[in-house]
Amino acid sequence: MTDRNNANKQMSLKDAVRKYVTDGCSITFGGFIGRDCVAAAHEIIRQGIKNLTVIDDSKTDVMDLLVGAGAVKRWEGAYLGYGAIGLAPNIRRSVEKGVPLKIELEDWSNAGISMRFLAGSLNVPFMPTRSMLGTDIVKYNQRIKLIEDPYEGATVALVPAAHPDVAVIHVQRADVMGNAQVWGFTGNDENKARAARHTIITCEEIVSTEEIRRRGNMTLIPFYCVDAVVQVPYGCHPQSCYGYYAYDVLFCGEYHESAKDRDNFLRWLDRYVLGAADHLAYCEKVGWDRLQKLMGLERRFNRIPG
């Protein structure tokens, strides 16, 4: 449950992570490979938070970083691959070799885990689904229960509600009251914000509540689901943020190459995360001109009104 509603939930990324992301907690991240919470993942690593249980759909970039940094104990999710770029190097090292430590795995499909977030957001104990039937996902995951539908008799699977301790969700615009507006695809974000006990919104821009009211239909997550609002421009880089900046495929490719070797990964981590005091310092290292170019590219294709 969110903290009591009030007029201003804005805080720094450091404070929001310190307050809500604790050792051993369970966590989920918004976005879907695009609009990922990269800045928040960096801050979690900087603060040395450990033993996280990550409950998520497809969140490779953030997961590969967190796993490589040794922050994750357990993963419940659907996908850990780099799309057209390849497999996830730190995740492979952890699962196959236990380096830096071995994470527990619980596999779901994307629809299956999506239904866990939907159930969580509705505060019902489970959801039925027709995915995962007949497969080894069900064999290895005892929390998927097969039942006979009491109405029509066919077999359906039940999946339990997910209730992560905290959800971090990056959006384009939010007000300090906590109303969060999203353009482009929305992933499972509306459900994650509701399923979680606490929700941190990171955003490209803080706007006035009057501005929020001009487009109430764009408010994906209303204030009452939100505990903290943090402004983090370019908070998804190297991932894309619809209407703000394009995917940095080359930066991402370089990360991927580095991460294939543990020492190179640690050097990458030192350079971009541990050696950067905060997200502003990360942007500086990436280069503001580079970020501006990615913004210019995105805005040729997608512009958010107003």
Next chain:
Amino acid sequence: MTDRNNANKQMSLKDAVRKYVTDGCSITFGGFIGRDCVAAAHEIIRQGIKNLTVIDDSKTDVMDLLVGAGAVKRWEGAYLGYGAIGLAPNIRRSVEKGVPLKIELEDWSNAGISMRFLAGSLNVPFMPTRSMLGTDIVKYNQRIKLIEDPYEGATVALVPAAHPDVAVIHVQRADVMGNAQVWGFTGNDENKARAARHTIITCEEIVSTEEIRRRGNMTLIPFYCVDAVVQVPYGCHPQSCYGYYAYDVLFCGEYHESAKDRDNFLRWLDRYVLGAADHLAYCEKVGWDRLQKLMGLERRFNRIPG
């Protein structure tokens, strides 16, 4: 399931109703007292369609008309009242006195019936809910099943998926391909369009597909859920249509007064529905100046961009 997708699903209201709304079929309507499908209900009455099963949340205006006209056999729903105006006269006459004929009732709560549409839209057989427990709704409605949650053991209710034969949904804007955009509240419309076997979209304006693409986030119902697109300006009068026209409380009040007496209701029906060849003729009878004034009133408060 919708008919095969194609470039142009536009047709007249007469043709859409004739093709998809048949004697004895089950039907649901979009909107939520506001954005009601009044024009479609009138056309159903004009075509003399009978024995409908209406599955709906809160759809008093449309229901009172259809029941008064003798078109309804059965109702599965949550609310049949006129808000601040009072009880529903034709519905009372039908249920209490069997005039013009007695409708069967199956009561649900708004959350309960909403979950039936959600289940239908997900193509799962049922949804769990924590509503209606402990009450006479469950006592009189055998389709609500109480079960013990297999995960945590508490009692929850299951409600079965709704799959009406047809959904009629009025929206602000649609293209001829069937993409429907809605501003303001959305009721259960996205779920009704998916739960139904066939979906008719009525709209204030037909816009180009390019216009739809400018605001993809506003497309509540994508083309593949839609069988027919019909342009019916002022299709909700006397109800409101967000951004287009305000609620006509006085016209609605007059209807309510008339409907208290069966003969007066039949006169009202003759004047505005049976005596009007189509929705254009209805608008003529209501008065274009009146409709313009309602539009002027609404647009002081809500304007849709572009």
Next chain:
Amino acid sequence: MGDKRYSASELMAIMTAKEFRDWEVAFVGIGIPLVAGITAKRFHAPNLNIVYESGCIGPQKYRVDFNVGDSSAADGALCLTSEWRVFSDMQCGYYDVGVLGAAQVDKYGNLNTTAIFGGQDYQSPKVRLPGSGGGNDIGSNIGRVVVMLRLEPLRFVEKVDYLTTPGFLDGSPGARKKAGLLGSGPAAVVTDKALFRFDRQTREMYLDTIYPGVNIEEIKALVGWDLKIAPQLKTAPEPTDEELEAVRAADPANLIMGGAAARKSLAGLDEYIEITVKNSGK
């Protein structure tokens, strides 16, 4: 109540307004409950946010709503979404307080908005009422529920004809939890003559606050069980001029409070539009 300074409806709205607290999220039905919400915003709860079951969250109240789906319910809303979503948010516990009307209430705060049987039955009752709407859901899931109805004959009954919305069910310890309900049940019953609350142990409704000029016997005569009285019975203050002014400003054409008579007294659509626009400040 013979006092012509205010009507029964106005008094109910003012008494209900006091049940809201600042920064709460309130799930409020149309009519007098909404007038109460708007009134509360003018006084002690300026940051009260109102949610409508059609899917409107936190609108700015420029004009009165005649139903939950009136486009006015969306005016300047913080979030415009779906019906199923706001009911689910209710089930998550995000809404602090709900306000409900009813045709009948029993001594454990259970409500009937479905049918008055009058010796007949569910499928053919003497009076068919609107049904649950969102009422059952509010009563099932919201933390604190305020019930509003007039204290009239046959409304406060030992047992409701049809239990639409759960109060404390049969009043037995933990009855709500056993049934699977989440909310904590009714907190107050606001009428035109008195305000009732519920005993924490027995869950029975008792007389908590009496309005100016009303006497206990008058109330007991209208309640269908042996009504208990608070050891320290309170008397409500007279509505202030400011409160009455706020209530009336929230319903400038008097169409909520005044009903059909007020509709007929309007000259027509033009006058209604003029009043609405003028009062909205738009």
Next chain:
Amino acid sequence: MGDKRYSASELMAIMTAKEFRDWEVAFVGIGIPLVAGITAKRFHAPNLNIVYESGCIGPQKYRVDFNVGDSSAADGALCLTSEWRVFSDMQCGYYDVGVLGAAQVDKYGNLNTTAIFGGQDYQSPKVRLPGSGGGNDIGSNIGRVVVMLRLEPLRFVEKVDYLTTPGFLDGSPGARKKAGLLGSGPAAVVTDKALFRFDRQTREMYLDTIYPGVNIEEIKALVGWDLKIAPQLKTAPEPTDEELEAVRAADPANLIMGGAAARKSLAGLDEYIEITVKNSGK
């Protein structure tokens, strides 16, 4: 395949493109499947609409997508919505065709994208793969599924190490229906050397179409069971210049087809942006 006119990936994209029909809705993953979809739109399926699991429906393809959540997946989309909604729309049967990659496929078309055990087990496999993602859901619920993978050693196996995505399960009559699955199962397996389909009775994968310059023995040697051959084995036509041009236009910087090598051959971000903008016509 020694022919340098086209690469294996290009040929796979072109063969897959032929599996789409006009006005279909296709649920397509990133990479070569998407290139196939864009290619189909240039030829026989101009009104093909593509859906991404992130929640993008019917985008205009100005630029290539590197992952399903790339903002490019949303460019000019007909509808931008949620992940859970598009998976549910899939479960409703609104999507006609899905395209899937895999690390392993067995003779009944079951896929493994989770782990190669290599004598080890699920929690500590020899190779951890990405997992299901939306693959299982596509295989479970979509009417017609096209599988794409290279015909390489240890990929076409008698039994997959981990059954991530259902094909025809154990191949017994009605196995999918008995399990509760809705879609009708895999329709084709497109590789870089041949195209396979499934027998309607036995549900076993057979060789349907062989590519120019490939011989049957070469294929049989790479398949881990006694592969049956269609009575009337077809030979695929050589890709036309127009087809090759379309495939290359869909991946102008060659970053999908060319992988890490292509990334390295780019001068940097400026060149990538220049190519992207130029090709998009924006």
